[in-house]
Amino acid sequence: MSRLFEQLGAQGFLLGAWETVFLTFASTLAAYLIGLPLGVLLCVTDRGGIRPIVWLNKIVGFAVNIFRSIPFIILMVALIPLSRALLGTSIGNSAMIFMLVVAAVPYVARMVESSVKEVDSGVIEAARSMGASSFQIVCKVLLPEAKPSLIVGAVISTVTVLGYSAMAGTIAAGGLGSIAVTQARPSNAQDVIWLCVALIVVIVQVIQEVGMLIAKRTDRRISKNKRAKAQRTDSV
């Protein structure tokens, strides 16, 4: 057992795990606050959307693509001055959350866009035939009908953000990634590195399983084999 392992102890690892979870969820949540409306906007304003505004769609789509193509580690470095200007600091957990949000927003927007696009156009047409406004269609048709797919998208986004959060050590923020890269790597504490890996795997698995379970539980459509079992009364 390495010296670092003993130094950290159970408390050190738990703190790391907590910081990872905190960074991930805080950033993902904040990213959704911006990314969700942005994704809906991308879908709604697209050609053939419920409110086509092609120029706006093109501009937002272009910006999203630009940000999505920048590797996170480079984006972090590039964001240092902006973080300093906005938050007064470019290191630590709050700076890290800021950077994670900037990286995640475009990703989340595309996720949301693809989920919302899956909603059957016939259902949207039905809502329009009842006199629904575009806003009502978004709130009462697109988002609720896309809910299971949105939840699946959120799980994938969260896991992606968790992956990014491992680079926190670069700007002196915390978490398991930081422990592994900035503390364990220089002293070659293999046991610490592998425990960090194991803990991250566990966290990802828990997010994945719980998220998918929620997606399935809240979906009101019955899968095909479930339908076969379900009692059907074809009295009509």
Place this chain on the structure above:
Amino acid sequence: MIELNHLTKEYPSPAGTVKALTDIHLTIPDGAVYGIIGLSGAGKSTLVRCINLLERPTAGQVLIDGEDLTHAKKKRLSEVRANIGMIFQNFNLLEQRSVEANVRFPLELARFDKAKRKARVEELLALVGLSDKAKAYPSQLSGGQKQRVAIARALATSPKYLLCDEATSALDPNTTSSILALLKEINQTLGVTIVVITHEMRVVESICTDVAVIADSRIAEMGKVADVFSDPKSAIARELIIPDLIRSVKSRGGNKLRLIFDGTLSDMPIISALAMDTGEAVNIVYADTKIIDGKPFGHMVIALPEAPARAQAVKNYLTQKQVLFKEEI
């Protein structure tokens, strides 16, 4: 009353402009069950979507109770749409909402009083016979049940009009009959004017009072169902309404007469009487009669004797008995 004046709808396409509707002129009187029939691609779905402006016509007017919708503001259009229910071939129910929540949906859109919603939903589900399925989700229902939910939903805001876009095309024959019976009941008891888009003759036959036959983006023929069915004039209407008759006429040489039964004569044994009174035993090439609107209607094709004098005798006899007929070649 729904009036379509010189309605034209064009779509841009890579191969040039495609005309979906050409100069459609149509009046749908209140209380009617108006059938619009045509082959697929004829433009009938575009036509019905022009009525509630889901499709914006390229030219022409859509008048609902005298108000031109093509110039209506967005807010006004929403109000008018609440007065025009619509049902679809694929039902288009909200899959994540229960049956009762689906029926409640248009009431939410129209900001109906919360207390009134529940009572209205119960009333509607009772109307379509699905009170016991209120808590079920669409994926748990059969096609016929889904269409009943869609009908309840379309009627939630008590619309004056109901548009049905191929509403029974995805259903089996028995279910189709029950849905058609429900639509007829809605027309008769609630006085809802119904527009039925279909490619199936039997749908028009069983519930419609009026019919327009649409082909190649134009109205080929229109009128009372009884009139159009007893004597379809356009090629497309004949092809749709009496396809077997056309075939049997073509398959046999010689002069033939098509007897038209318009509801007054068909229970009279006219061929037997003809044989006994004139001594001419004619061959029946084709015969088909149907009950429409409670009256018998139909066609019969007979082969005329070859001798002109004897053929004339047959015609004279039929004229004297007031049987409508046309020569078919």
